[in-house]
Amino acid sequence: MRCTALPFRVTPEGKLEQQDGFDAVLELIRAMAGTTATNWPHAPWFGLLELFVEAANRDRQDQESLKDAINLALKNLGVVEWTVQSVVTGRVGGTGQRRFKLTIEDRAGQALFGDIDAR
Secondary structure, three states: OOOOOOOEEEOOOOOEEEOOHHHHHHHHHHHHHOOOOOOOOOOOOOOOHHHHHHHHOOOOOEOHHHHHHHHHHHHHOOOOOEEEEEEEEEEEOOOOOEEEEEEEEEOOOOEEEEEEEEO
16 A cells, blocks of 8 residues: 655645654644644644743743643644653844744654744
């Protein structure tokens, strides 16, 4: 039986391109950061926009509750290959967005690092 491996993204040219797992999970978290908890009533744990906004307005750098919320959402989506180990709030950029630095660990225990911008 043939199957298609996921995840895919659509390129600017309209073609499908396979992403590696880390890039895909980072894009998924970016989607969560831009979705409100009320967008999908059946899955309010997916929308983390309010939590990112609240975290961006705090002086604390380490965002333990945001890390826990992301991990819960990943678990609820069946994503077990990746776990967020830390979320640290960075500086506000020129666009008024705050950068969050994520440490994400894969199943083999390798730590990878990514950034998410959120208002």
